[in-house]
Amino acid sequence: MTTRIILSHRRLLDKEEGTITKKWGGKIPICLVFPNSYHVGMSNLGFQLLYRHLNSLPEVVCERAFLPERKQWEEYLRSNTPLLSLESCKPLLQFHIVAFSLPFENDFLHLLSILQLAKIPLRSQERDDRIPLIVAGGAAVSLNPEPLAPFVDLFFIGEAEEAWIDFLKAFQGVDRGSKKEFLEEAAKIEGLYVPALYQVTYDQKGFIEAFSPLNKKVPDRVKKRWLKDPNRFPSHSTIITPLTEFKEMFLLEVNRGCPMRCRFCAVRSLYLPFRNRDIDVLIEEADLGLQRGRRIGLIGSALADHPHFTGLCEHIVKKGGKISIASIRADAITPQVAHLLAQSGHRTVAIAPETGSERLRKVVQKGFTEEEILSAVKILVAHGINNLRLYFIIGLPTESWEDIEGIVDLAKRIRHQMLKERRELGEITLSINPFIPKAWTPFQWHPFDEVKRLKEKIKIIKRGLQKIPHLRVLYELPKWGYIQTLLSMGDRRVAQLLLLAHQTKGDWPSAFKNSYINPDFWVYREKKKEETFPWDFIDHGLQKETLWREYIKALNKG
Ligand code: SF4
Numbered sequence: 001m002t003t004r005i006i007l008s009h010r011r012l013l014d015k016e017e018g019t020i021t022k023k024w025g026g027k028i029p030i031c032l033v034f035p036n037s038y039h040v041g042m043s044n045l046g047f048q049l050l051y052r053h054l055n056s057l058p059e060v061v062c063e064r065a066f067l068p069e070r071k072q073w074e075e076y077l078r079s080n081t082p083l084l085s086l087e088s089c090k091p092l093l094q095f096h097i098v099a100f101s102l103p104f105e106n107d108f109l110h111l112l113s114i115l116q117l118a119k120i121p122l123r124s125q126e127r128d129d130r131i132p133l134i135v136a137g138g139a140a141v142s143l144n145p146e147p148l149a150p151f152v153d154l155f156f157i158g159e160a161e162e163a164w165i166d167f168l169k170a171f172q173g174v175d176r177g178s179k180k181e182f183l184e185e186a187a188k189i190e191g192l193y194v195p196a197l198y199q200v201t202y203d204q205k206g207f208i209e210a211f212s213p214l215n216k217k218v219p220d221r222v223k224k225r226w227l228k229d230p231n232r233f234p235s236h237s238t239i240i241t242p243l244t245e246f247k248e249m250f251l252l253e254v255n256r257g258c259p260m261r262c263r264f265c266a267v268r269s270l271y272l273p274f275r276n277r278d279i280d281v282l283i284e285e286a287d288l289g290l291q292r293g294r295r296i297g298l299i300g301s302a303l304a305d306h307p308h309f310t311g312l313c314e315h316i317v318k319k320g321g322k323i324s325i326a327s328i329r330a331d332a333i334t335p336q337v338a339h340l341l342a343q344s345g346h347r348t349v350a351i352a353p354e355t356g357s358e359r360l361r362k363v364v365q366k367g368f369t370e371e372e373i374l375s376a377v378k379i380l381v382a383h384g385i386n387n388l389r390l391y392f393i394i395g396l397p398t399e400s401w402e403d404i405e406g407i408v409d410l411a412k413r414i415r416h417q418m419l420k421e422r423r424e425l426g427e428i429t430l431s432i433n434p435f436i437p438k439a440w441t442p443f444q445w446h447p448f449d450e451v452k453r454l455k456e457k458i459k460i461i462k463r464g465l466q467k468i469p470h471l472r473v474l475y476e477l478p479k480w481g482y483i484q485t486l487l488s489m490g491d492r493r494v495a496q497l498l499l500l501a502h503q504t505k506g507d508w509p510s511a512f513k514n515s516y517i518n519p520d521f522w523v524y525r526e527k528k529k530e531e532t533f534p535w536d537f538i539d540h541g542l543q544k545e546t547l548w549r550e551y552i553k554a555l556n557k558g
Pocket of ligand 1: 262266267268302
């Protein structure tokens with residue numbers, strides 16, 4: 001263990017307000033790991049909520065670990081130190097449970113890097129009873145955990161607050177020496193999935209033939225867990241530190257899920273049913289943030305769908321506080337909302353037109369029109385909010401070259417609308433992302449657009465807008481969209497590609513070259529209606545048949 005690493009941990013902890021430190025004696029030590037930097041991990045409210053939730057249980061002591069930054073990583077290697085937890089600087093191997101939080105597929109590879117740095121064997125079958133149990137949860141693995149199946153002992157599917165309580169009860173009930181026995185027990189708990197207890201067989205063409213439990217005691221399908229009462233647990237920042245995306249903001253969850261049905265989006269299935277938190281609870285929690293003198297960051301995919309959204313904002317502003325929102329639906333921007341945002345010093349708002357044309361907006365079922373977008377822009381600018389971030393998706397089903405030109409035209413019309421309202425123009429930032437097919441959405445049958453074609457589309461947008469002042473175009477590289485699709489759509493065989501990419505330090509092209517597995521099978525192929533998907537065994541409360549009908553409806557609008 002080196003002093004440099006210990007000191008760097010101390011520097012992070014010194015800047016934190018709200019760190020929980022507990023004594024280990026007689027408790028179950030859990031290391032909660034965010035497989036990305038401290039900055040990214042601590043900006044994630046879900047990660048912070050789980051940290052507080054686990055530490056609120058008397059039988060648990062929960063510490064954190066992150067993917068070390070490059071310099072620190074080198075220091076770990078130079079000093080041959082296994083990865084240490086942030087709070088007590090203990091090696092991960094000394095914990096009973098190592099729990100990964102995985103909201104994004106892009107972090108799958110980091111999970112392997114962290115296991116290696118922690119000197120924990122990568123594959124579950126190589127780990128004996130002395131090695132901590134490796135568990136994982138979060139949005140990405142709740143949709144499709146299969147590419148990580150060989151590396152993780154147990155997955156939490158869905159919202160994990162209550163599942164953790166049941167899991168720990170079972171964990172305490174079984175002799176610590178017997179991991180296998182415990183996993184067999186845990187697999188019976190709703191929302192828990194133990195991949196080693198299921199077998200997948202494939203036909204000659206490589207399609208999944210069967211996905212079946214290896215013993216009769218575990219269920220055929222794993223039911224997603226969801227929290228019936230979203231007020232049951234506090235849902236706000238645990239730790240405040242300037243070293244996050246949100247700086248020293250106090251984050252507050254307003255609602256879970258989304259009542260809209262955009263066909264590309266997995267939020268609906270992940271957090272079904274849509275739930276608002278009670279206004280009394282929200283006010284109580286917002287007041288906690290105000291007492292700490294903080295700006296309140298309101299979190300939720302459908303903020304304005306809360307019946308007391310403006311009331312909550314007014315309460316915060318009346319008390320001398322400030323509100324902040326990451327993005328809001330265009331059709332939810334009213335003069336009252338814009339006024340409250342402006343009063344809070346908001347100078348930038350993000351909205352997501354998603355597409356350049358009205359036709360394609362109907363295909364994806366976005367639920368608002370161009371007229372509503374322009375009206376939202378008018379209201380915002382009239383209130384002095386003259387910086388806009390606009391999110392667009394390219395490569396959507398039925399998209400044509402005219403739809404791409406439509407993005408250029410819409411951006412120009414928005415700029416024109418802003419100029420009409422106010423002479424001095426702020427910044428307009430277009431954020432262009434490729435469409436990634438997601439499990440449990442109507443577009444799960446659709447392939448990823450070709451990388452070459454996506455590059456061409458980005459070029460058209462950039463060219464169309466390049467000479468326009470105060471307007472810039474940011475975009476995600478299509479090659480990363482390809483990898484994300486592979487990890488979103490892949491089955492257990494993709495684990496071999498992950499392993500190769502890990503061995504080549506993230507060099508995916510050489511991993512693909514060195515494998516007999518063709519990733520295009522999962523990325524570029526339009527799937528058949530009757531195909532068995534790797535994630536079909538998860539019960540999200542949605543019928544596959546209904547999603548298929550939605551998909552066909554969308555294609556028919558093309
Ligand atoms: S894209 Fe936004 S509005 Fe549409 S379903 Fe997803 S979260 Fe809701």
